[in-house]
Amino acid sequence: METPVAVKPKIAFFDFTSCEGCQLTVVDSLADHIELLSVVEIVQFREAMSERGEDYQIAFIEGSCTRPSDEPRLKAIREQADIVVALGACAHLGGINSIRNRQPLQDVRAYVYGEEAELFETYPARPISAVIDVDVSIPGCPINPREFVQTVKMLLQGRQPEPPDYPLCIECKSLENVCVYLRGKTCLGPITRAGCDAICPAYGDGCEGCRGIISNPNYEAMKAVLDWHGLDMAEVEAKTTMFLTYQTMNMDEKKENGHGH
């Protein structure tokens, strides 16, 4: 982050294991902010263009690392780029891909590919930060278009973007949404990072934690909310296994060592 960004920096997009929905969100965001195209040069974006350039300063990476051959690719990108941005939950957290980490890998492979399982290389899903240093993360599944544009603008100005580190409840309350707990649903809002415009509660569903847990979650308050509504932490733990398996499995290890929450 120390190198100032050149005038009209070259940017590139890469994808690893993912649905490519974050890159699609980028396409839609650029459509709404065409002015950005005049201040950057996109040199690689396989999903949208044939040209490929290997000279870039900012790399946006979508997707998780899920096989050994992903590692040299990730390292080569890190080598080239001044700034590496994790684009979306799969790159940032491991996300949906890491659900499978809860089951023995052999079972997972055999269930889908049977006796042919050995044909396709794979290992447990990880966020890209498990392999390379990441300068900036744009959380979410998918990313929020407003936050993507804001992040790009800050990077172009040489500033360090920081996603919000307060709970979603704050954002949700300010939008005057009806609390989904009052609609009989569980929501990870009290411990999840804000910044998505509380889209899930706004559309009647509980937060699934796709942006990750804030750095200082108040689990006591979370428990109090659950008690109030006749629920317990098991409901929250079940919900954190959707996007946060990688983190919660590590947390479980830490807990065994006496460092957990």
Added chain:
Amino acid sequence: MATNVSVDVHHVTRVEGHGNIVVDVVDGQLERCEFAIVETPRFFEAMLRGRPYQEASHITSRICGICAVGHATTSLRATENALGISPSQQTVLLRKLNFFGEILDSHVLHVYMLVAPDFLGVGSVIPLARTAPEVVLRALRMKKLAGDLCKAVCGRHTHPVAMTVGGFTHFPTEAELRDLRARFVNMRADVDSLVELYQGLTMPDFERDTEFIALSKADEYAFIDGTIASTDGGLWPIEDYKSVTNETIVPHSSAKHTSNAGQSYMVGALARFNINHDRLHPRAKKAAEALKLKPKRTNPFFNTVAQVVEICHAVEESIILIDKLLERGITPEEPIEPTSLSGEGVGACEVPRGILFHRYEIEDGIITGADCVIPTGQNLANIENDMRAFVPTLLDQTEEEITLSLEMLVRAYDPCISCSTHLVDVNFK
């Protein structure tokens, strides 16, 4: 004339997902011809096991960012069929409307941004923005409307929020629907311009007869539910999908291959058109006529043309659906509860790239088994058979020209390989 050709396209561009084309011609003979899927395996079916049934549509929408609504809808239908839920009339109408948002979004992306650059001799839509800004702005306008439609109904197109088992958790307002209707009416001019654009493009001359498979319904051009139909004859209930898809594993593809009556079959807009053309909206039928798209069309490049026709259909049908919803009035309804928490069910939809199946086994509310058969996977064997027939007709061209032709062929299928479930690179080896 090239007697030794080696094409090796690593990671075909302007497709969703990762695939490579490998073609090896020695002394004028085609020795090897593969469309390799190098997408990392995704393991969604294994990941669904042990999850509560309510999560299935939210997890499976993450199979594909482009077909997120299609996966969610198919997933919900599979769950509802397993648990004895019949959605309300309003839910059926809202799901159909939302589905047209996805068909439009995906088709507009493909016909304008992924395919048109080939015909206009540019590498992407970005230089097109300088040379033909009105074309790009039109595409963006259409995509924006498709996105706003999904936003009003389910929160966002990638990944839908408000779609749930038995109904919706949020409802569009009548004002939102009226606004969308007005924009759809205005979009007719954009659709006419799109048809004109494609009238001016010449599809490569290549015919290969094959089997086409799509969902079919008696009274409408099917997108959600229906019966499996084939141009080779035959109708199958969706529960029997396995007897149609016959999945097999091939070493060069992390997406499984399929075959029915012949060696391979094609799914997607062209298959839907070939089977259900008489149920298109009259304006879409006129567009098909203008674009010389007649059933049964066996040139796979016309899949893109069929998508143009479906864009026209989707715009007209969206207007009709909005009128129906406005006439009934929108009622905030609670989702319909399951009649049982255990069962097996199949869901089938015509997502942008073709017929999609989800099948779940659920016990006491927990998913114990899952199977997803994805359109691009069903097209893979057919793409390879097309390439085998196509390459020998191209041998008087340079490797560069052959590569472009093969990439264009693969792109015509609008492959979506992230579903491996990803797609293309040409390797002349």
